[in-house]
Amino acid sequence: MPVSSYLLPSAMVWDAFELQERAYFPDGTEVRPIAEPPVLPKAPAGLRLRGVEKAFGDNRVLRGIDLDVPAGQFVAIVGKSGCGKSTLLRLLVGLDEPTGGEIDFIDDGGDRVAPDARIVFQEPRLLPWFSVADNVAVGLGDGVPKAFARREAELVLDEVQLSEKAREWPAKLSGGQRQRVALARALVSRPGLLALDEPLGALDALTRISMQQLLTRVWRELGFTAVLVTHDVTEAVHLADRVIVLDEGEVKLDLAVPRPHPRHHGDPELALLEGQLLAAILGES
Amino acid sequence: MTTIDTFSEGRKLRRATSGTPRTLTEGTLTEDKPQDWQQASQNPPKGAADGAQAKGGKPAGLHTISRGAWLPYLVPVGLVLVWQILSSTGLISDRIMPSPVAVLAAFWERLLSGELGRDVAVSGARALSGLLIGGSIGFLLGIANGVSKLSEQLTDTTLQMLRTIPHLAMIPLVILWFGIGEEAKLFLTSLGVLFPIYLNTYHGVKNVDRDLVEMGRIYGMSNWSLFRKVIFPGALPSIFVGLRYALGIMWLTLIVSEAIAANSGIGYMANTAREFMMTDVVVLALVIYAVLGKLADVVARALERWALSWNAAYQA
Numbered sequence: 001m002p003v004s005s006y007l008l009p010s011a012m013v014w015d016a017f018e019l020q021e022r023a024y025f026p027d028g029t030e031v032r033p034i035a036e037p038p039v040l041p042k043a044p045a046g047l048r049l050r051g052v053e054k055a056f057g058d059n060r061v062l063r064g065i066d067l068d069v070p071a072g073q074f075v076a077i078v079g080k081s082g083c084g085k086s087t088l089l090r091l092l093v094g095l096d097e098p099t100g101g102e103i104d105f106i107d108d109g110g111d112r113v114a115p116d117a118r119i120v121f122q123e124p125r126l127l128p129w130f131s132v133a134d135n136v137a138v139g140l141g142d143g144v145p146k147a148f149a150r151r152e153a154e155l156v157l158d159e160v161q162l163s164e165k166a167r168e169w170p171a172k173l174s175g176g177q178r179q180r181v182a183l184a185r186a187l188v189s190r191p192g193l194l195a196l197d198e199p200l201g202a203l204d205a206l207t208r209i210s211m212q213q214l215l216t217r218v219w220r221e222l223g224f225t226a227v228l229v230t231h232d233v234t235e236a237v238h239l240a241d242r243v244i245v246l247d248e249g250e251v252k253l254d255l256a257v258p259r260p261h262p263r264h265h266g267d268p269e270l271a272l273l274e275g276q277l278l279a280a281i282l283g284e285s
Numbered sequence: 286m287t288t289i290d291t292f293s294e295g296r297k298l299r300r301a302t303s304g305t306p307r308t309l310t311e312g313t314l315t316e317d318k319p320q321d322w323q324q325a326s327q328n329p330p331k332g333a334a335d336g337a338q339a340k341g342g343k344p345a346g347l348h349t350i351s352r353g354a355w356l357p358y359l360v361p362v363g364l365v366l367v368w369q370i371l372s373s374t375g376l377i378s379d380r381i382m383p384s385p386v387a388v389l390a391a392f393w394e395r396l397l398s399g400e401l402g403r404d405v406a407v408s409g410a411r412a413l414s415g416l417l418i419g420g421s422i423g424f425l426l427g428i429a430n431g432v433s434k435l436s437e438q439l440t441d442t443t444l445q446m447l448r449t450i451p452h453l454a455m456i457p458l459v460i461l462w463f464g465i466g467e468e469a470k471l472f473l474t475s476l477g478v479l480f481p482i483y484l485n486t487y488h489g490v491k492n493v494d495r496d497l498v499e500m501g502r503i504y505g506m507s508n509w510s511l512f513r514k515v516i517f518p519g520a521l522p523s524i525f526v527g528l529r530y531a532l533g534i535m536w537l538t539l540i541v542s543e544a545i546a547a548n549s550g551i552g553y554m555a556n557t558a559r560e561f562m563m564t565d566v567v568v569l570a571l572v573i574y575a576v577l578g579k580l581a582d583v584v585a586r587a588l589e590r591w592a593l594s595w596n597a598a599y600q601a
């Protein structure tokens with residue numbers, strides 16, 4: 001699908017946001033409306049956590065987490081700073097080992113499958129000496145034939161609407177574009193689960209909204225399981241099927257968000273859920 | 286990011302001040318960042334044209350171009366001219382300082398006879414083999430100590446201690462060990478270039494972004510691939526700093542060791558000329574050392590620009 005790169009007057013950009021049908025990144029890239037037919041499908045991997053603990057010395061960061069995430073679900077994790085969100089994500093993607101409990105990847109039927117996860121951090125962590133396409137190809141791992149890597153990178157760059165930047169150095173991209181490259185790199189191997197650790201935390205408000213729409217669209221098109229850590233409850237209720245509040249290393253609240261996509265920013269039901277979440281995070285009952 | 290911003294700042298600044306005298310603009314840029322200055326001096330026509338437009342297309346723009354081009358050479362050319370005049374009028378004796386024309390004549394004569402080519406080739410080969418040997422050892426040690434804790438604990442302290450010995454102070458010992466042959470020159474040059482390359486490679490590897498290394502691990506890079514795709518490119522800017530520093534030491538060491546004893550090369554040429562009081566050839570040797578040193582730096586810079594083209598600071 002060709003990526004259009006209109007340059008619209010800013011008033012029209014705002015109109016586009018209002019309509020929620022299509023939106024534009026501040027750099028002028030159009031955000032495609034959510035597409036129905038999924039491209040590049042892949043079996044998602046769910047999660048089963050039983051009594052997961054993680055301690056750093058005496059510091060018990062996670063204190064027995066039980067959690068079932070069905071394959072294909074979009075889960076958001078919110079909580080105060082330092083409550084262990086990043087620690088949990090690092091365990092999920094195998095960057096650290098839990099000090100107790102079990103983490104299993106499961107398929108639709110609940111049977112165990114091989115771990116199959118990728119992670120996107122707040123910083124894009126791109127290799128500045130590789131072109132955008134080569135950075136994406138890093139996601140395929142070592143020893144992949146060049147032609148195959150190039151084709152796959154192009155496909156997934158189109159998915160995040162950056163095809164025209166494939167040959168650029170990362171230094172030439174905006175913050176939002178770099179984060180989209182990081183997303184493409186994480187997705188190029190079609191992981192069953194994608195962990196995102198405050199991926200939009202460093203972006204400005206406008207870019208963040210466009211990125212949220214892009215994330216939703218990519219998630220719906222590719223059908224992976226998504227675990228998003230965010231400090232922004234509005235973001236959580238707009239993107240996720242379900243929001244989990246972590247507190248003192250335990251699940252304090254597990255809240256379903258039964259609203260269809262695309263979600264609108266003025267939706268009163270979402271505002272209600274947001275209030276509930278904030279109350280739980282801030283410790284009011 | 287910061288660098289890019291500095292760049293555009295620089296450009297804006299240039300444009301904004303293009304109406305005012307050009308020297309001011311250049312001065313401002315030079316103080317900030319050398320690469321900004323390069324940028325400015327590489328396309329003076331652009332800045333100058335802007336200036337011309339700002340003044341309504343007056344021919345002043347043309348005037349600015351030519352002045353920017355010749356002004357830096359005014360002083361050196363003037364000095365050579367004064368030198369030539371002083372020599373021709375006999376105010377400076379030939380035995381103290383030959384005239385520029387005499388140096389040029391000596392150059393021409395030796396070039397035609399083939400002696401010069403041979404001497405330059407010999408000296409160049411000495412310099413390069415010293416750089417290759419010392420540089421490789423320094424590079425390998427730098428990489429090893431940067432990536433391996435064991436290697437670092439084993440050798441870093443020793444190297445840091447050895448580094449404090451001025452390598453030229455070892456000349457008496459080196460002569461005892463190797464005599465005054467090629468080995469002595471090779472040893473000294475290698476030793477001289479080893480440390481700057483070692484230190485900067487080590488420092489470069491140590492300062493590679495930890496997050497990038499973790500990213501590489503997450504995506505299942507093998508050690509070799511991690512080195513090739515993340516660590517080496519990450520350390521490269523620092524390695525180039527080491528290389529350019531080493532080139533300076535390389536020539537210096539070669540000049541000193543050729544002055545002590547040699548039966549070929551530029552140092553030999555200068556020494557023989559001294560015995561016959563041929564000051565023109567002695568000065569010619571100085572000029573050739575200077576040109577070779579400059580040439581090596583130009584090549585290293587070009588290599589750097591090419592290898593680091595991803596880095597905004599090196600983009601043309």
Ligand SMILES: Nc1ncnc2c1ncn2[C@@H]1O[C@H](COP(=O)(O)OP(=O)(O)O)[C@@H](O)[C@H]1O
Nearest residue numbers: 056059061079080081082083084085086087088
């Ligand atoms: N590698 C580590 N070593 C020691 N303590 C750690 C480490 N990583 C995280 N912690 C501690 O775990 C706690 C939770 O950190 P983190 O998961 O990063 O919180 P957040 O919810 O803000 O992402 C903090 O108290 C932090 O100090």
Ligand SMILES: [Mg+2]
Nearest residue numbers: 085086087197
């Ligand atoms: Mg965190």
